[in-house]
Amino acid sequence: MTPSTTRLVVLRDRPAPGADPTPDLFAVEERPIPELGDGQLLVRNIAMSVDPSMRGRLELGDKQYTTNFQIGDPLDGSAIGEVIAAKASDISIGAVVRHRAGWREHAVVDGSSVVVVDADAAPVGAWLGVLGQTGFTAWVGINRIGELRAGDTVFISAAAGAVGSAAGSFAKLLGASRVLGSAGGAAKVAQVVEQFGYDDAMDYRAESPLDAVPRLAPDGIDVYFDNVGGPHLVAALHNMKIGGHVALCGMISQYSADGRGQDINHLIEAVLRRVTIRGFIVRDHEDMRPEFEDTVAGWLRSGEVDSAQTVTDGIDHAVEAFLGMLRGGNVGKALVRLDSSWAI
Numbered sequence: 001m002t003p004s005t006t007r008l009v010v011l012r013d014r015p016a017p018g019a020d021p022t023p024d025l026f027a028v029e030e031r032p033i034p035e036l037g038d039g040q041l042l043v044r045n046i047a048m049s050v051d052p053s054m055r056g057r058l059e060l061g062d063k064q065y066t067t068n069f070q071i072g073d074p075l076d077g078s079a080i081g082e083v084i085a086a087k088a089s090d091i092s093i094g095a096v097v098r099h100r101a102g103w104r105e106h107a108v109v110d111g112s113s114v115v116v117v118d119a120d121a122a123p124v125g126a127w128l129g130v131l132g133q134t135g136f137t138a139w140v141g142i143n144r145i146g147e148l149r150a151g152d153t154v155f156i157s158a159a160a161g162a163v164g165s166a167a168g169s170f171a172k173l174l175g176a177s178r179v180l181g182s183a184g185g186a187a188k189v190a191q192v193v194e195q196f197g198y199d200d201a202m203d204y205r206a207e208s209p210l211d212a213v214p215r216l217a218p219d220g221i222d223v224y225f226d227n228v229g230g231p232h233l234v235a236a237l238h239n240m241k242i243g244g245h246v247a248l249c250g251m252i253s254q255y256s257a258d259g260r261g262q263d264i265n266h267l268i269e270a271v272l273r274r275v276t277i278r279g280f281i282v283r284d285h286e287d288m289r290p291e292f293e294d295t296v297a298g299w300l301r302s303g304e305v306d307s308a309q310t311v312t313d314g315i316d317h318a319v320e321a322f323l324g325m326l327r328g329g330n331v332g333k334a335l336v337r338l339d340s341s342w343a344i
């Protein structure tokens with residue numbers, strides 16, 4: 001029997017300008033599952049991705065590359081699930097698919113919009129993490145945007161997070177001579193070195209990036225992979241080598257800020273050091289995905305890359321997982337498991 005209703009997370013209100021989001025802005029509700037149309041699938045979600053980009057999508061007005069959430073509507077985002085009903089689709093019942101209709105236990109999706117994943121080749125969590133969009137973001141940022149060369153010194157902020165942990169491991173495996181990170185707290189600093197292949201790291205809560213970065217990289221940085229913006233970006237700019245590259249991936253320290261930071265005042269450093277600064281959105285680089293999946297699946301199999309994840313169970317705790325991730329509650333990929341019968 002296929003279910004007729006599903007539980008999902010709805011946006012009740014938007015955060016006030018400059019304020020962090022709070023649990024009362026969200027609710028878990030039960031709503032009817034729409035009838036399947038031609039070519040559609042009914043998917044029972046196994047796990048879903050918790051992403052910093054959702055913070056921006058809580059605001060009014062659309063971003064450059066995605067749509068924002070609407071009050072009264074369910075949230076969405078990457079998820080993996082098992083097909084439990086299909087209508088005129090070439091994807092069979094039982095297939096495991098990755099799609100964009102997370103934040104609900106059951107989803108109706110177009111068969112043409114999903115990717116079938118091999119749940120025997122890697123755990124389903126990895127297909128959302130190091131083998132999924134976050135790993136792919138790290139791959140694009142290190143290779144194409146950062147233009148990593150063997151022997152480079154690389155600095156990565158939010159080093160213990162999903163993108164940062166993958167970026168550090170990839171940079172080392174691709175021949176960087178020194179991979180340096182920043183993370184919040186001594187435990188994360190130890191973990192990035194022990195688990196993710198970093199050579200050294202700083203605790204930005206205990207030491208200012210402006211002091212720590214020249215201490216970690218006295219000869220300068222070739223590639224800065226920026227996940228957080230703010231003081232980290234300023235410190236990196238002041239310590240880039242001539243001709244270095246800055247990959248602007250995200251700026252989580254600024255997502256709840258009201259207005260713009262003063263980082264732009266430091267851009268003269270990019271002039272003086274002939275630095276290339278390039279922002280990117282991962283979805284513009286799909287041509288790199290086959291080489292990414294082949295290489296990283298091999299590294300996962302050989303144990304050279306760790307599919308680290310922080311798993312929260314149940315849709316009732318999904319908002320906690322999201323708000324916790326924004327405050328640094330995760331190591332590796334933040335996931336919510338929706339079907340506890342699956343190991344992820």
Ligand SMILES: NC(=O)c1ccc[n+]([C@@H]2O[C@H](COP(=O)([O-])OP(=O)(O)OC[C@H]3O[C@@H](n4cnc5c(N)ncnc54)[C@H](OP(=O)(O)O)[C@@H]3O)[C@@H](O)[C@H]2O)c1
Pocket residue numbers: 050051052053133134137158159160161162163164182183184185188204227228248249250251252253254280281282283325326327328329330331332333334
């Ligand atoms: N450009 C793209 O296409 C693309 C795609 C995916 C993600 N991104 C971006 O990549 C970045 C990382 O995303 P993710 O999914 O891997 O998230 P994540 O790093 O797993 O989680 C966010 C981490 O940010 C850190 N953080 C929070 N506030 C901070 C602050 N004020 N200063 C420094 N660090 C702070 C926290 O770690 P600590 O405990 O260390 O503070 C937290 O664990 C985000 O900026 C995201 O928007 C961009």
